[in-house]
Amino acid sequence: MAKPIGLNGLIISYLVLTVLFAVSYMEKLRIEKDIFVSYLRMSVQLFLAGFVLIYVFKIDNTIINVIIFLFMILFASRIVVDRSGVKIKNATLFIFLSIFISSVVVLVVLIFGIVHLHKLNARYFIPLAGMVIGNSMNSTAIGIERFFSKIKDNRSKIEDLMGLGATEEEAVSFVKGEALKAALLPTFASASGMGIVFLPGMMTGQILSGVDPTQAVYYQIVIVVAIGATVCLSNYIMIKILSSRLKFYLTYSGI
């Protein structure tokens, strides 16, 4: 078991935040309020998550687990739309579908094929889903932003190809590749630095809580591969859906 941190430890940890406030104050960044709000939000959200997880793990009902899973994807989709600044109709729905389909496919293999569970056990399902969805969220935000900014930059070339008979997907194929690459690269870069540049959060957590490092490594490899697959699949599906609606965006979205 990990050595408990306790309230004193937590208070000392918060005191470390003074470094951020000091730099902001000395360099006149005027982001003290942002720092305060961000860390307050983080703390409240994590305490709440911990509180909810205690009950979710205790009840461990499949329907409740699935509802939580859907809520996580819905939240992630909303964050992607806000963060990417993309203003298109039904964006949340398309991102939701992309993350949902890709994470279901990967989680089914992960939970039933690799971890060999017989049901959606909350203790495994929720954290694993969280990691997969969280990474998909970060990458689809990059993917969707890059896709539309590239369309904007290359609008006349895309129209030229469509004018010569290209389908919407053919017309954006040269843009699609760039958006996909931009979305996937951070995930691969992070995978290649693991173990040498840094120890991933999940593995560190497991080792600190007393798990045999070999098992921690196995879990970490499995989750990193799962994240790579979900990130790739969710961006691929999202860009496929968006490409098929290109004409609509060219007409109505002011691209």
Place this chain on the structure above:
Amino acid sequence: MCLFIENFSVGYSGKYTLKDLTIKFSKGFNLIIGDSGSGKTTFLKALCHLLDYKGKIYFKDKRLSEAWVRENCKLMIQSGYYTEETIISTVKKPFELKYNRGRTFDEKMFRELFSLFRLDKFSSNESVKRLSGGELQRIALIRALLLKPKILLADEPTSNLDNKVSKEVYRFLKEYCKSRVCIIVSHDPIAKEFSDKLFYFSKKGFVDYG
């Protein structure tokens, strides 16, 4: 053979540039002139299904589907063309597209047009980066012409060309359009000399037959 457009409305972001337009184009060289901002370019783009529109389009009395348009209607836009590395790969690119797979690249026609439009100082393997705006425009026109569509749309195809070359282009188009419906938007006075029919688009969005 004619193209009949009925109750046609189109515009961007919910604002109509053209509203309830009904117009008929016959086989031959149809020239559209008019005020800038009157919707000529938008009209061509919508006809070619680059934009969503309201209304009905018939060709030989048959209502057109999007797939039919992609296959049989080709548009040469005014500028900002898609290019590949070389002249020849740029010209051949459309033949790789799904709706053009039934077409074969007419090498002889390419050579003839290349020389007619005064591009023969270049080799067909020349990099497109070496071309001027006017030269690239002629390549784009050749690329559309080689597809031999049933309906050809062209937006200011000679805006970067000198009078001599413009004349060659329109002389060729006059012949080329005898077997198809061509709708050409142009402010070039030379175009008028060669056109079969003239249409006028005004800023208010209606059409006058000239």
